[in-house]
Amino acid sequence: MILLLEAAAASSPDREAVVTSQGSSTYGELLEDARRVATALRRRGITSFAVVEPDAAWVLRLLAGAALAGAEPCQYQPDTDATEFADHASMLDHKFVVTRRDDLTGSFELIRPESLVAEEADDALRAGANTEQPQPLMIRTTGTTGLPKAARHDWRILGKTVANVRPMPEQRWLLAYGPQQFAGVQVLLHVAASQATLVAPFPRQPKDGLDALLTKGVTCVSATPTFWRFLLAEAKSRKATLPPLEQITLGGESSPGDLLEEIQTTFPTAKVSQVYASTEFGSITSVRDGKPGLAVDSLWSESNPTSNVRVTDGELCVRAGAGMLGYAGESPTVSSAAGPDDTENGEWRRTGDLVEIVGDRVMFRGRQSEVINVGGVKVHPLPVEDRITSLDSVALARVFGRPSKLTGAIVAAEIVPVGGVERADVESIRTQIKEAVADLPRAWQPRSVTFVDAIETKGGKTIRGMED
Amino acid sequence: MGTDQEKARTVIGDFLQRIDKGADGWNDETALWGEGIGLDSLEAAELSAMLEDEFGSDPFSAGGDLPEKVGDVLAFYAIVST
Numbered sequence: 001m002i003l004l005l006e007a008a009a010a011s012s013p014d015r016e017a018v019v020t021s022q023g024s025s026t027y028g029e030l031l032e033d034a035r036r037v038a039t040a041l042r043r044r045g046i047t048s049f050a051v052v053e054p055d056a057a058w059v060l061r062l063l064a065g066a067a068l069a070g071a072e073p074c075q076y077q078p079d080t081d082a083t084e085f086a087d088h089a090s091m092l093d094h095k096f097v098v099t100r101r102d103d104l105t106g107s108f109e110l111i112r113p114e115s116l117v118a119e120e121a122d123d124a125l126r127a128g129a130n131t132e133q134p135q136p137l138m139i140r141t142t143g144t145t146g147l148p149k150a151a152r153h154d155w156r157i158l159g160k161t162v163a164n165v166r167p168m169p170e171q172r173w174l175l176a177y178g179p180q181q182f183a184g185v186q187v188l189l190h191v192a193a194s195q196a197t198l199v200a201p202f203p204r205q206p207k208d209g210l211d212a213l214l215t216k217g218v219t220c221v222s223a224t225p226t227f228w229r230f231l232l233a234e235a236k237s238r239k240a241t242l243p244p245l246e247q248i249t250l251g252g253e254s255s256p257g258d259l260l261e262e263i264q265t266t267f268p269t270a271k272v273s274q275v276y277a278s279t280e281f282g283s284i285t286s287v288r289d290g291k292p293g294l295a296v297d298s299l300w301s302e303s304n305p306t307s308n309v310r311v312t313d314g315e316l317c318v319r320a321g322a323g324m325l326g327y328a329g330e331s332p333t334v335s336s337a338a339g340p341d342d343t344e345n346g347e348w349r350r351t352g353d354l355v356e357i358v359g360d361r362v363m364f365r366g367r368q369s370e371v372i373n374v375g376g377v378k379v380h381p382l383p384v385e386d387r388i389t390s391l392d393s394v395a396l397a398r399v400f401g402r403p404s405k406l407t408g409a410i411v412a413a414e415i416v417p418v419g420g421v422e423r424a425d426v427e428s429i430r431t432q433i434k435e436a437v438a439d440l441p442r443a444w445q446p447r448s449v450t451f452v453d454a455i456e457t458k459g460g461k462t463i464r465g466m467e468d
Numbered sequence: 469m470g471t472d473q474e475k476a477r478t479v480i481g482d483f484l485q486r487i488d489k490g491a492d493g494w495n496d497e498t499a500l501w502g503e504g505i506g507l508d509s510l511e512a513a514e515l516s517a518m519l520e521d522e523f524g525s526d527p528f529s530a531g532g533d534l535p536e537k538v539g540d541v542l543a544f545y546a547i548v549s550t
Contacts, residue, residue: 405529447514
């Protein structure tokens with residue numbers, strides 16, 4: 001991060017680097033602030049700290065400053081629950097927490113971000129970042145399918161994923177992910193590498209993203225499919241005319257075919273990429289052909305030996321390109337996130353993503369942890385959800401497991417009808433859903449369908465799996 | 469008959485209509501299984517979920533013997549409401 005910031009500031013110090021609801025900063029200003037943060041960290045002897053901060057400009061200053069000082073930051077969602085935060089801070093042994101919140105208490109020192117900026121940067125730090133020195137970063141998983149874990153990364157390794165990115169200063173990227181998420185970090189890196197402008201509203205809900213599209217000159221967006229569904233539904237309900245986009249990147253979840261089509265129709269001039277990445281494995285591969293899933297010929301084979309992706313027993317396995325060093329508390333050489341190793345040379349890791357080869361595509365069927373066991377039949381929620389969301393009357397849907405004393409679980413669905421629950425003909429939608437899933441095995445068909453005005457998400461992702 | 473039982477009767481009617489099984493022609497003595505309505509486990513789980521959504525509890529999940537007739541389901545709510 002600091003190396004990219006140094007390059008961008010050297011090339012165009014006055015270019016707008018980040019726009020937030022609190023103002024904007026140029027690359028030159030950000031670099032200077034990062035150096036002053038690094039100076040303060042060194043002077044106070046801080047080698048690791050937690051960050052609970054909503055403003056992306058502050059996040060950039062703190063992350064880049066930490067990289068320059070060789071300190072390890074660990075970000076949290078800005079509105080994280082105080083009790084939950086105290087538990088995690090204790091588990092990860094955070095001694096310092098940089099935040100403007102006053103309600104966070106625990107065995108740590110609270111530091112306001114502005115007090116972590118020295119009046120002047122040390123001359124030694126103006127000479128540039130030392131690439132021989134570790135530039136650690138801790139990234140917590142979103143915990144969509146369990147308790148969040150903390151993965152240890154190094155900016156120098158993460159930076160390899162943007163080594164081929166060329167300056168595109170006219171681009172304005174929306175920050176739709178939280179910068180505490182791995183995908184958010186990827187956006188920060190990409191924007192800095194392309195010397196573009198980051199447009200970072202807060203809150204980062206789809207409606208805020210839509211506002212930014214309509215008023216902030218956004219040209220590129222990286223977001224989850226769930227975020228896109230919400231944003232497009234919001235745009236429809238507002239009857240908003242969406243501006244053309246140059247680049248759309250989807251990640252964090254499987255992208256259903258109907259959503260890809262809707263995005264292509266709505267933004268006909270945009271290049272659409274789907275990225276496969278995870279907090280643990282890093283950025284693995286991307287798809288640019290506009291179709292759901294991966295191409296079968298992109299999988300590892302003797303004729304495609306450089307591929308980082310293969311399928312074993314219906315599960316996607318990867319070789320980490322710019323993956324983590326390990327989980328917090330583990331030896332850097334151990335990567336238990338990766339799951340059991342089932343290959344001869346030990347470099348392939350299981351991802352927990354279940355896939356099926358259909359024709360020339362590798363189609364995602366959901367996370368292993370999302371599988372619903374209905375009376376012994378394993379049900380993947382994604383294909384069910386895809387059929388429901390492809391209905392014209394459905395704006396959003398979430399398919400999950402609901403406990404049942406009779407069958408262990410039943411498939412349940414929450415539906416956000418187009419136009420809202422009050423205006424919807426719910427019985428007609430029930431019938432349409434029934435018809436849409438009629439050819440699926442009976443255990444896969446939703447037995448509980450409820451109509452809601454909003455679907456809860458976590459880290460921009462739809463929560464599937466079993467309900468408590 | 470109490471209000472909850474009337475509501476339960478409506479839920480059962482709606483459920484039978486949804487699964488296309490004997491929406492008419494059932495009464496309190498109609499058996500839920502076999503030669504009666506002929507519910508299978510998935511359909512029973514669906515009815516259980518609908519009743520739970522309406523009342524917060526249901527006779528299929530309450531423990532003890534499963535209801536055998538429509539009247540057993542209605543009776544559960546008579547007990548609950550007293």
